[in-house]
Amino acid sequence: MLTESQAWQVLGDVPDPEIPVVSVVELGIVREVASRAGGLRVVVTPTYSGCPATEVIADSIRAALAAAGAGAVDIETRLDPAWTTDWMGDAARDKLRAYGIAPPSGTAAAGGVQPIRFVAKSQTCPHCGSTDTERLSEFGSTACKALYRCRACREPFEYFKPI
Template sequence: MLSETQAWQVLEGVPDPEIPVVSVVELGIVRELACGEDGLRVVVTPTYSGCPATEVIAESIRAALQAAGAGEVDIETRLDPAWTTDWIGETARDKLRAYGIAPPSGKAAVGGAQPIRFVAKAQTCPRCGSTDTERLSEFGATACKALYRCRACREPFEYFKPI
């Protein structure tokens, strides 16, 4: 049986399937962990309710914990409160930037209130640091990212939208 500390250490090593440079803990997907006599219960909140990787994440968590000796692992998916990009830690934001994904800027909407913006804010290129960028598409490889291009270095990059 694993201790709670050991279980958290194992989860720190479980990569997000879509962005493997950050763990499911660093991304803020793992919300709770409880150790009991019957095994472990892990609460996860996917980045959005329709996330196609939700089952893969759950199975990766279960497999990693069981391989470390956890025994029975129960995964609970909790959608309330909804995941926000505010749950991404600063270390994970640095890792995203190094991987070529611009981390979210600003805060996510809280209680549905978010300022109205008539002009899109320029995103900083994760490769060269320029703010001379343009949005090519509201959606990147997944709905939680947008596709941008840097006018300075001409490289495309994804931007993790604040949600």
């Protein structure tokens, strides 16, 4: 049987299926690990309630913990509170940038109130560092990202939206 601390270490090596340079722990998807009779209970909060990778994430978590000797693993999906990019650490943001995805800037809305912005803020290009960028699409390869292009180096990139 694994301890909760050992389980967290194992989960720290489980990559996010859509962004494999960060783990499910680094993204803040894993909310809780608790010992129970015969195994573990893991609470996860997907980045979006309709995230298409939710089942893959649960299967990956279950397989990694089982391979490490955790016994039975129950996965609980918890949607409240909703996941926020505030749950990501600086290391995860650095890994996203190095991978070519602009990490989220700012923080999520406090108390569900999002300020009104009349001018879209440009994002910093993860390739060259320029802020002379333009949004091409509100959605990238997944709903949690937007598609941008850098006007300086002309490279497209995705921006992980703060939510």
